[in-house]
Amino acid sequence: MKDFENVSLPGPTVTPISQPFWESLKRGVFTLQRCNSCEEWIFYPRAHCPHCFSESLRWEEASGGGRLKTWSIVHRPGNPAWNHLAPYAVGVVELDEGPSILSHILADTHDYNYLQRVRLNILTPGEQPLPFFEIHEQEERI
Amino acid sequence: MNAAIVGVGELTPVRYSEGKTTLSLISESVIAALQDAGLEKTDIDGLLVGPQVGETPQHVPATVSEYLGIEPVMSNTVDLGGASGPGMIWRAAAAIQMGMCETVVCVLANKNEKGEVLKSPNRNPIREFDVPFGASGANTSYALLKRLHMEQYGSRQEDFAEIAYRARENAQLNPKAIFHGKPNTVEEILQSPMIADPLHLLEIVMPVAGGAAVIVTSEKKATTANHKPVFLKGAGEKITHRAISQAPDTLPFSYSIPKALQQANLKAEDMDLLSLYDCYTSVVATQLESAGLCEPGKFGDFLRNYSFAPDGEYPLNTHGGQLGFGQADLAGGMSHVVEAVLQLRGEAEGRQIPEVTNALVTGNGATLSETNALILGGTP
Numbered sequence: 001m002k003d004f005e006n007v008s009l010p011g012p013t014v015t016p017i018s019q020p021f022w023e024s025l026k027r028g029v030f031t032l033q034r035c036n037s038c039e040e041w042i043f044y045p046r047a048h049c050p051h052c053f054s055e056s057l058r059w060e061e062a063s064g065g066g067r068l069k070t071w072s073i074v075h076r077p078g079n080p081a082w083n084h085l086a087p088y089a090v091g092v093v094e095l096d097e098g099p100s101i102l103s104h105i106l107a108d109t110h111d112y113n114y115l116q117r118v119r120l121n122i123l124t125p126g127e128q129p130l131p132f133f134e135i136h137e138q139e140e141r142i
Numbered sequence: 143m144n145a146a147i148v149g150v151g152e153l154t155p156v157r158y159s160e161g162k163t164t165l166s167l168i169s170e171s172v173i174a175a176l177q178d179a180g181l182e183k184t185d186i187d188g189l190l191v192g193p194q195v196g197e198t199p200q201h202v203p204a205t206v207s208e209y210l211g212i213e214p215v216m217s218n219t220v221d222l223g224g225a226s227g228p229g230m231i232w233r234a235a236a237a238i239q240m241g242m243c244e245t246v247v248c249v250l251a252n253k254n255e256k257g258e259v260l261k262s263p264n265r266n267p268i269r270e271f272d273v274p275f276g277a278s279g280a281n282t283s284y285a286l287l288k289r290l291h292m293e294q295y296g297s298r299q300e301d302f303a304e305i306a307y308r309a310r311e312n313a314q315l316n317p318k319a320i321f322h323g324k325p326n327t328v329e330e331i332l333q334s335p336m337i338a339d340p341l342h343l344l345e346i347v348m349p350v351a352g353g354a355a356v357i358v359t360s361e362k363k364a365t366t367a368n369h370k371p372v373f374l375k376g377a378g379e380k381i382t383h384r385a386i387s388q389a390p391d392t393l394p395f396s397y398s399i400p401k402a403l404q405q406a407n408l409k410a411e412d413m414d415l416l417s418l419y420d421c422y423t424s425v426v427a428t429q430l431e432s433a434g435l436c437e438p439g440k441f442g443d444f445l446r447n448y449s450f451a452p453d454g455e456y457p458l459n460t461h462g463g464q465l466g467f468g469q470a471d472l473a474g475g476m477s478h479v480v481e482a483v484l485q486l487r488g489e490a491e492g493r494q495i496p497e498v499t500n501a502l503v504t505g506n507g508a509t510l511s512e513t514n515a516l517i518l519g520g521t522p
Contacts, residue, residue: 013270043387044271070290073339078279087339090277092286092387102387104275110339114293130274 004125009081011128018045020059025129030064030120032097033057043099064120066093066133069100073110093118093133106134145235146364146371147518149179149357150480154318155468159253159351164197165209167251171353171473172210175247179357180368186357188216188237188246190230192472196260197253206249216243223507224419225379225514226250227354227476232377232516234358244360251353252471268385280421281346283386283509285338288424292340295439297427299340303331304442305423306345306465308450308458313466315452315493320350320468345423345465352470354480361522372486373522375500376405379514386509394510395432399502406517408500410435413517415485415501416456417478420463429504452493460485460493475505479516486520 014022021044024031033042037054041062048055071091077083089105089112105112106121117136122129151174153167168191176183189212191202198205203217216237222229230248237243277283291297307328313319326344334344364371378401383389403410410433418429427441435456436444450458461467461481464474482501484490503516 009276010273012274013265015270018270044267070286070293072282072285072289072341073336074276074282074285075335075339076281076337077276078282079273079276082276082278085276088276090275090282090286092290100387102272102275102277102385128274132275 004123007085007125009125010079011126012130017047021045022128024059025122025131028122028129030062030122030131031059032062032095032099034060041095041097041099043095043101063096065136066095066118067115068092068105068112068118069094069115071105071112091133101131104130104132106132144361145238145358146361146373147231147356147479147483148359148364148367148369148371149175149181150354150483151175151178152318152354152477152480153251153352153470155320155350155352155470157254157320157348157350158256160255162253162351164194164251164253165206167253167351167353168206168249168355169210171249171251171355172247175355175357178368181245181357183212185245186212186247187214188234188243189214190218190220190234190246190248192226192250193219193221195262214243216246222505222512222514224421224472224475225505225507225512226472227356227479228377228503228505228514228516229379231356231358231374231479232379235374238358238360244363246358247355248358248476249353249355250471250473250476252351252473254349254351254470271387272385280509281338281341284422284424285341286386287510288340288422291424291427291439297439297442299332300328301442301445302345302423302427303328303342304445305420305426306331309420309463309465312451312460312493313462315460316462316467319462319466320348321462321466341422347421347464347469347474350468350470352468352473354470354473354476356476356479356483370487370520372483373519374516375519375522376402376408376517377515378402378405381512383511384508389509389511393428393432393438394506395429395504395513395515398513398515399429399433399504402502402515402517406500406519408517410502413500413502414457414495414498415460415482416458417482417501417503418459418463419475419478419504419506420459420465421469421474421506423465425506425510426458426463428510433502452490452495457495460490460495478503478505479518482518486518
């Protein structure tokens with residue numbers, strides 16, 4: 001697995017709306033917003049629920065489990081800061097709570113399956129811990 | 143609709159522009175379109191332009207108007223990425239129909255200098271939630287979409303490569319195309335380097351410098367123009383997301399193409415030319431499926447059954463598409479409009495479709511989010 005220590009990568013551009021998401025990750029907790037009106041889970045953080053337009057939201061810890069909906073093995077990164085880590089994988093993870101998130105997919109080999117189970121693995125490449133995902137070994141290739 | 147296209151001006155794409163600015167390419171494109179239409183500078187009373195990363199990010203219509211030396215009474219920036227060109231055409235028609243103006247110039251151009259990388263200073267969700275994970279730029283997003291198509295439908299690399307092969311075969315008939323004289327075999331495309339797996343280098347458009355302007359005017363004024371007018375018969379447009387993780391599970395173009403066909407009271411099979419936005423091979427596949435020309439996932443069979451050449455069953459991107467013509471940033475999207483106009487006027491020299499009455503033109507921006515479609519016809 002690639003070494004993410006001592007690397008300089010562009011971190012998130014945190015906003016007042018998203019700050020609780022990034023702050024929780026610093027405590028090792030993966031939280032998402034949830035709507036108090038329609039109970040849908042929301043990603044990325046917003047000031048309102050995009051499903052029902054309610055402005056009453058709460059933060060709730062998510063399971064960290066999901067399925068790999070699609071992936072790409074990046075050979076020529078769009079941002080040169082990633083060059084020395086290429087080839088690496090990014091993917092879209094459909095979280096068990098409903099929303100989809102784009103993330104870095106950690107694996108020793110880039111051999112993935114459609115809708116394969118993945119789970120959260122919080123890594124800290126720079127200042128800010130990031131919600132990366134890895135293949136969930138126990139449920140691999142079902 | 144009460145509007146028609148009466149002039150097109152398209153610069154020959156070059157890999158790198160020297161001694162040019164985006165504004166200078168805009169004026170070259172506009173003057174070429176006016177000459178084509180047989181109109182004067184004083185005829186222009188409307189202006190639609192695109193955003194310009196690096197050179198003029200804000201106040202684009204004012205900057206372009208001042209540079210050109212015009213004072214339009216209707217102007218705007220159309221910010222729909224590769225869908226900006228087709229998006230301008232129906233907006234121009236709508237403004238003409240409302241009586242805001244009579245003759246609109248729609249223009250997109252882009253310089254491309256060696257070693258220069260222009261970056262938009264985004265501080266929005268796609269910057270916050272995509273970039274930190276290693277996903278920057280369009281290649282990764284389109285690779286994710288292509289992988290999803292392959293997994294959901296079992297579509298094959300050979301079939302995607304065939305799309306790029308055919309675009310560059312058509313480019314051999316167009317001396318302006320950047321790939322003219324440089325055909326690719328399917329094997330060469332499959333052997334080209336992986337940029338973002340499953341996308342090969344030769345499945346991706348080549349960035350070039352260039353520009354295109356299209357003049358839209360009232361049907362009344364169109365009758366006095368140099369050429370046979372090309373009529374706007376239908377349009378459809380929809381926006382669904384920005385970041386790829388937020389894309390809906392619906393077929394892209396499943397609203398915009400049927401909507402445009404419905405407005406024109408025509409079917410996809412009635413189209414004599416498919417001028418489909420092709421920044422990547424997979425984008426053509428998804429449009430054939432969205433248009434109902436084949437079942438979802440079955441574009442490979444469609445390719446095996448039908449030819450895309452000008453004299454084939456389904457002439458598709460006869461100018462070479464952007465995959466063969468080159469992509470001058472946002473102006474690449476306008477190349478599909480320009481080709482449809484040339485074909486409908488019977489002026490597509492060396493690649494003219496024998497009988498052509500109707501054309502489907504599409505645009506796409508923000509990774510199959512900003513999708514639109516136009517039906518252009520030789521008769522109202």
